Structure formats: structure tokens, C-alpha cells
Amino acid sequence: MKPLLIGPFSQLLPMTGLPLKGALKDEQLLLIENGGIVVSEGKILVIGIFDDLKSNEVDIHHIEGKTVCLPGFVDSHTHICFAGNRARDYAFRNAGKSYLEIAKAGGGIWDTVTQTRKAIQEELVTGIVSRSKTHLRNGITTIEVKSGYGLSVEEELKMLRAIKQANEKVGATLVPTCLAAHMKPKDWNHQTEYLEEISATLFPFLKAENLAYRIDAFVEESAFSPEEIKPYFQKAKAMGFDITVHADQFTTGGSQVAVDFGAISADHLEASTEKEIQLLAKSDTIATALPGATLGLGCAYTPARRILDAGGALSIASDHNPGSAPMGNLLTQSSILGTFEKLSNTEVLAGITFRAAAALRLSDRGKLEPGTWADFAIFPTDNYQEITYYQGQMKPSEVWKKGEPIHQND
Numbered sequence: 001m002k003p004l005l006i007g008p009f010s011q012l013l014p015m016t017g018l019p020l021k022g023a024l025k026d027e028q029l030l031l032i033e034n035g036g037i038v039v040s041e042g043k044i045l046v047i048g049i050f051d052d053l054k055s056n057e058v059d060i061h062h063i064e065g066k067t068v069c070l071p072g073f074v075d076s077h078t079h080i081c082f083a084g085n086r087a088r089d090y091a092f093r094n095a096g097k098s099y100l101e102i103a104k105a106g107g108g109i110w111d112t113v114t115q116t117r118k119a120i121q122e123e124l125v126t127g128i129v130s131r132s133k134t135h136l137r138n139g140i141t142t143i144e145v146k147s148g149y150g151l152s153v154e155e156e157l158k159m160l161r162a163i164k165q166a167n168e169k170v171g172a173t174l175v176p177t178c179l180a181a182h183m184k185p186k187d188w189n190h191q192t193e194y195l196e197e198i199s200a201t202l203f204p205f206l207k208a209e210n211l212a213y214r215i216d217a218f219v220e221e222s223a224f225s226p227e228e229i230k231p232y233f234q235k236a237k238a239m240g241f242d243i244t245v246h247a248d249q250f251t252t253g254g255s256q257v258a259v260d261f262g263a264i265s266a267d268h269l270e271a272s273t274e275k276e277i278q279l280l281a282k283s284d285t286i287a288t289a290l291p292g293a294t295l296g297l298g299c300a301y302t303p304a305r306r307i308l309d310a311g312g313a314l315s316i317a318s319d320h321n322p323g324s325a326p327m328g329n330l331l332t333q334s335s336i337l338g339t340f341e342k343l344s345n346t347e348v349l350a351g352i353t354f355r356a357a358a359a360l361r362l363s364d365r366g367k368l369e370p371g372t373w374a375d376f377a378i379f380p381t382d383n384y385q386e387i388t389y390y391q392g393q394m395k396p397s398e399v400w401k402k403g404e405p406i407h408q409n410d
Contacts, residue, residue: 002057002058002059003038003039003040003045003057003058003059004038004039004040004058004059004060004061004403005036005037005038005050005053005054005058005059005060005061006036006037006038006039006061006063006400007034007035007036007037007050007053007061007062007063007069008034008035008036008050008051008062008063009032009034009035009036009050009063009067009068009069009378010033010034010066010067010068010381010382011031011032011033011035011067011068011069011382011383011384012031012032012033012035012036012037012047012068012069012368013029013030013031013032013068013069013070013071013349013368013384014030014032014047014071014367014368014369015029015030015070015071015349015350015353015354015366015367015368016030016367016368016369017030018346018350018354020313020354020355020358021281021311021312021313022308022311022312022313023308023309023344023347024308024344024346024347024350025344025346026344026345026346028346029345029346029349031384032047032048032049033049034049034050034051035047035048035049035050035069036048036049036050036052036053037069037368037374037376038053038058039374039403040403041403042373042374042402042403042404043370043371043372043373043374043402043403044368044369044370044371044372044373044374045370046370047368047369047370063378063398065380066380066381066382067378067379067380067381067382067397068378068379068381068382068383068384068387069368069376069377069378069379070139070349070353070368070376070377070379070384070387071353071354071365071366071367071368071372071375071376071377072139072140072141072142072353072365072375072376072377072399072400072401073138073139073140073141073142073330073331073352073353073356073377074140074141074142074143074352074353074356074357074359074360074362074365074366075135075140075142075143075144075317075318075320075330075352075356076144076265076267076288076315076317076356076357076359076360077144077146077265077267077288077290077317077318077319077359078135078143078144078145078146078317078318078319078320078321078328079145079146079148079149079179079319079320079321079322080127080128080131080132080135080143080145080320080321080328081116081124081127081128081145081146081147081149081159081162081163081166082112082115082116082124082127082149082321082322083112083115083116083118083119083123083124083127083149084111084112084115084116084322085322085326086107086108086111086112086322086323086326087326088107089102089107089108089111089323090296090326092105092107093297093298094298099222108323109149109182109183109323110183110186111323112149112321112322112323113149113150113151113185116149116150116155116159117149117150117155121158121161121162121165124158124159124162124166125162125165125166125169128145128162128163128166128170128174129166129169129170131320131328132166132170132172132174133170134328135172135320135328135330136170136171136172136399136406136407137395137396137399137407137409138329138330138331138392138395138396139331139377139379139395139396139399140172140330141171141172141173141365141375141376141377141399141401142172142173142175142357142360142362142365142375143172143173143174143175144174144175144176144177144317144360145163145166145174145175145176145177146176146177146178146179146216147159147160147163147176147177147178147179147180147212148179148180148182148216149182150180151180151182151183151185152185152187153197153198153201153202153205156178156180156198156202157202157205157211160176160178160206160209160211160212161209161211163176163211164176164209164210164211171399171401171406171407172401173401175214175360175362176211176212176214177212177214177215177216177244178202178206178211178212178214178215178216178241179216179217179218179246180198180202181195181198181215181216181217181218181223181224181229181232182217182218182223183218183222183223184223184224191224191228192228192231195224195228195229195231195232196231198232199231199232199235199236200235203215203235203236203239203241206241207239207240212241213240213241213242214241214242214243214244214264214360215232215233215236215241215242215243215244216243216244216245216246217229217232217233217245217246218246218249219245219246219247219253219254219257220246220249220250220251220253220254221250221251222250223246225253226253226254226256226257229257230257233257233261237261237262242263242264242361243258243261243262243263243264244258244263244264244265244266244267244359245257245258245261245263245265245266245267246267246268247266247267247268247269247272248266248268248269248270248271248272248276249268249269249270249271249293250270250271250299251271252271252272252273252275252276254266254268255269255272255276255279255280255285256276256279258280258283258285259279259280259283259285262284262285263285264285264286264359264360264361265285265286265287265288265315265359266280266285266286266287266288267288267290267317267319268288268290268293268302268319269287269288269289269302269303269307270293270294270299270300270301270302271300272302272303272307274306277303277306277307277310277312278310280307280310280312281307281310281311281312282311286312286313286314286315286355286358286359287302287304287307287312287313287314287315288314288315288316288317288356288359289301289302289304289314289315289316289317289337289351290302290316290317290318290319290325291316291333291334291336291337292318292319292320292324292325292327292328292329292333293319293324293325294337295325295327295333295336296323296324296325296326296327297324301337301340301341302337302341303341304316304337304341304343304347305341305342305343308343308347313355313358314347314350314351314355315351315352315355315356315358315359316330316333316334316337316348316351316352316356317330317352317356317359318330318333329392330352330392331352331387331388331391331392332391332392332393333392334348334351334352334388335348335388335389335390335391335392336391338388345384345385345388348388349387349388353366353367354366354367373401373402373403374400374401374402374403375400375401375402376399376400377396377398377399377400378396378397378398378399378400379394379395379396379397380394380397381394395409396409397409
């Protein structure tokens with residue numbers, strides 16, 4: 001079978017030649033006019049000007065009209081495996097109720113834990129597939145998915161098995177993360193005993209069934225302290241897991257843990273001060289902003305501008321979850337973050353493509369260059385600036401995964 005030439009695109013933005021860390025100007029963005037992509041066996045062979053790539057050695061798939069082609073987006077932090085919803089929590093928050101008041105009324109994370117525990121695995125699979133398809137329609141071809149609403153060995157396994165099963169049913173790639181250290185379960189008396197049970201019993205299952213290669217924890221005054229989580233992360237690292245951290249959402253301390261353990265990413269960071277910003281910027285840990293949580297909770301945004309200016313790497317993710325971030329629209333959230341934090345278009349797009357891929361330790365996507373997967377989204381415009389300008393309202397006309405068209409929007 002001949003390689004396939006796809007195009008022409010009015011503008012092709014491969015997101016190549018850009019550094020992983022630091023601020024980015026739009027003048028640095030490579031833009032190929034009338035571009036084309038040559039694909040073979042799901043991977044990119046070459047990109048360039050469409051007419052220059054034509055030959056008898058390739059078949060051609062013509063793209064009609066005005067189009068902008070970007071790498072498929074990567075959402076590096078979601079919680080889309082859950083049952084039920086927390087619409088009541090949202091109404092309570094907007095009416096001025098505190099987190100403690102909402103929890104006492106039966107809301108909060110434990111409400112989702114209760115509903116998720118009641119659901120059978122097939123119900124969770126259905127929910128993941130549905131939410132993943134929505135992400136895919138918005139150009140997201142790789143989606144990280146956390147457990148964390150089971151909070152027991154049995155229930156966390158149910159969630160992670162559901163994620164693995166759903167991955168076989170959707171066009172996007174799902175990247176599982178074990179977040180068994182999401183909060184202290186109400187049916188355990190001691191934090192340390194619960195963490196010991198998880199690390200001793202659950203971690204071996206993750207390896208044996210290939211359920212997750214990433215371990216996450218919520219390091220926060222209301223969840224697990226830095227001291228409590230250290231033995232847990234030590235066990236995870238000793239077993240070869242990657243570490244990621246819910247850090248500095250309401251209070252600081254999580255960033256230090258992330259850097260100390262060489263975490264791939266530190267996510268949230270709404271409470272980060274100059275100390276944490278400098279700490280992250282000088283490390284290899286990627287800072288992940290979650291503007292959906294800000295929009296859901298009404299709190300400060302991640303200090304994205306200051307992180308970039310300090311030389312840090314910034315990923316942007318949706319945090320799609322039933323409580324604090326129910327919107328789940330990555331492009332809308334990223335565009336709004338760009339407005340409030342004064343991010344260039346290149347910084348926003350980098351945050352949801354190659355920098356987001358790096359937050360998952362994936363070097364085979366997030367850019368359009370030879371050897372990477374042919375994952376890309378095609379937008380119906382001849383000006384890439386309109387993608388963030390319309391704040392997520394412009395949808396991709398086509399989404400391709402591994403060199404195959406897997407979604408078309410009307």
C-alpha cells in the first residue's frame with residue numbers, strides 16, 4: 001500500500017522547533033501554507049508543502065476548503081471515570097456554601113465515591129466512552145483518565161479495569177492513572193494504614209494487569225500531607241511507576257513533594273507562590289494548569305504567566321470531573337486561561353499539544369513530524385488565530401487518529 005498524502009491545508013501548524021520550557025512568542029510558531037502530511041502505517045513520514053509532496057509514490061486524500069491542521073490535542077488531567085453528578089454542589093457553592101458545609105450536606109468527593117461504588121463496571125465504561133467521544137469531537141486524541149472515586153482496592157480496580165475496557169471502544173487513546181490517594185476514605189480510621197494497604201495490595205495488581213503506569217496523589221491539608229504521602233510515593237517509585245501530584249490547589253506543599261520525587265507533573269497550582277514557581281521552573285516537573293477547576297470553584301487561576309516567564313514548562317488540561325470542573329471543554333478553558341493570564345496563542349497551543357504530551361511522558365504525539373503518530377485535528381478556517389478567538393466554539397471539521405479519519409463534525 002502506498003503512503004497517503006493528506007491536504008492541502010491552508011495552514012499547517014506542526015508545533016515543532018519549540019522548546020519544552022519557558023515563554024513562547026507567536027513569531028516562533030512554524031506555519032506552513034498549503035501544507036501536506038504524508039502518512040504510512042499510522043505514522044508521519046514527512047510534512048511540507050502539498051504540491052512538493054505529490055508524486056506517483058503516494059495516494060492522495062484531498063482536503064477541501066479553508067483549513068488549519070494542528071496536532072491532536074492532549075488532555076493530560078481528567079477524572080472522566082465516575083458515576084452520578086454533583087449539580088447540587090455547584091448550586092451550593094454559588095449560593096455561598098463552604099466546602100465543609102457542602103460535605104456535611106452529603107456533597108463533595110465522597111458523594112461521587114458513593115455513587116461510583118454503586119455503579120457496575122459496565123456503567124462506568126459507558127460513561128467513559130461517552131465523555132471520551134465528546135473530547136474527540138473537540139479534537140482531543142489523547143486523554144488521561146484517573147481513578148480515585150473507588151478508594152478501596154476492589155473499587156479502584158473496578159475503575160481502572162473500566163478505563164482499560166473503554167480504551168478498546170473509543171478512537172482516542174486513554175492514559176490511565178491510579179489516584180487511589182484522592183482523599184481519606186470515610187471507612188478507614190487512619191490515613192497511613194489506608195495508604196499502606198493500597199501500596200501493598202493494589203500496586204501489584206496494576207503491574208500484573210497493566211492497568212496503570214502512573215501514580216497520583218492529592219497533597220493537601222484536606223487530603224494527604226507531604227509526610228503521609230512520602231512512603232507511598234517511595235513504594236511507587238521503587239516499583240517503577242511514574243509520579244504525578246495534585247499540588248498547591250488550596251495550600252502549598254505539593255509542589256515540593258513533586259520536585260522531591262521527580263514527578264512528571266504537578267497539577268493545579270492555584271495557590272502557588274513565587275517560591276513554588278521558582279522551584280518548579282528549575283526542575284524537570286511540568287506545571288499543569290487546570291482552568292476548569294477555577295471556573296467551577298471561583299478561585300484564582302494557576303499563575304501560568306509567571307511560571308512561563310520563570311522558565312517553567314506549562315501544560316493545560318481540563319480536569320474534567322463531576323464536582324469542581326464539570327464543563328470538560330479543554331479548548332474553551334485554555335482560551336479563557338490565555339485571556340486572564342496573557343498567554344500567546346503559541347503558549348496556549350503548546351500547552352494542549354506537545355507540552356501536554358510531555359506531562360504524560362509521551363514523545364510520539366503532540367507534534368507533527370516524521371516518526372510521530374498521525375494524530376491531528378482539522379479546523380474549518382484559514383486563520384489559526386480564530387481557534388482560540390472563538391474560545392472553543394469552532395469545532396474541528398475532521399479528527400484523524402493514527403492516519404485514519406475517525407470523526408467528522410457536520
